Amino acid sequence: MPINIIIADDDALIRESLKIIFDLDERFHVVHVAHHGKEAYDICKKEAVDVALLDVRMPILNGVEATAKIVSETMVKVLILTTFDEDDYIKNAFLNGASGYLLKNNPPEQIKNAVLAVQGGNAVVQDVVMEKIKNPPNKNPKEDRLNALTTREKEVVVLIAKGLTNKEIAEKLFISEGTVKNTVSNVLSKLALKHRTQIAIYYLED
Template sequence: MKIILNTYDEFSVLDTVNDGQEALDFCKAHEVDVALLDVRMPNMNGVDATKLICEQTKTKPIILTTFDDDEYILDAVKNGAKGYLLKNNEPERIRDAIKSVFNGNTILQDVVLDKIKSSLSGAKETKSKVDDKLFTERERGIMSLIAKGYSNKEISKQLFISEGTIANYISSILGKTGLAHRTQIAIYYITGKVDH
């Protein structure tokens, strides 16, 4: 990964470390824009390292993972991971994700988003972390359905209101949060954090 990333002019790979604790220590001691973390690491895993890196530094963590680490996805997102990518991606995809996270976006691959949706729909009722005072009950209901992966058409059928009305509610939610699109609404609903 270090060799590949160093072939891109826009990146400087500052260091490679052995575990989550070393990653945290390095990010605290240096100005690091983006940290790529594996989920499975000795001493401190990538999910725990993500939480501490977000709390103690300005570094934006991206989790690189394999399919069988899916139980960690929600925890990593809750802990502040700005990206969650599978290791089998083309190098260009990983490069683009790093640039996007650097520019303030959150990157979740579709397969990762699907895992979040299925874990949400599997839960009886996910307790949302959104601010109850900021949103109407109807808006919270729509956010919950967006987080479960419903389209506007499906939400419309579920709530018996027109797609145009749903679109208006979504515009209102985006306006109140300053978010840009429905994927960010889903992440916000789950984590309570606004990532621009």
């Protein structure tokens, strides 16, 4: 028996192109094409659907929201097929139960193979998407910059934030004032700041 699929995309050209691709392959049967996530969800509730191909950005109910409802209320498996590879979309799609995340720039055969894999109970994650999952971008640039400082530089930053002068810092850490000045220069460079007062503000800000 062919795999019953629905295609949900707010772009009519994409919808119809995908429908033609799948209709030409006897392994698949396109039950319906939907204009938005709500329509896709309604179809999954009423029709015998095996796999839903959902775009992410759609009106009324987007692909991630539709995934949550479809997966929680039906036996339909969801494959996200989109042009968007933003981290939040990827993370939330899988958190909401998607079985795969694929970009539309893949060749038709690869998209069809992804549907077959999802129907077979496998997860499908494109390489570029997997890289984003494994190596998420830094969400806290400030923390990343502070972590780049050496132990000595961090000590100096803390003491500057407490209002100590170079001489006081030197006495506190048992180092010369020249070493303190050089350390402060390094900190300014690494934190992309211009003067020591900014160091204190940078460190104390949330």
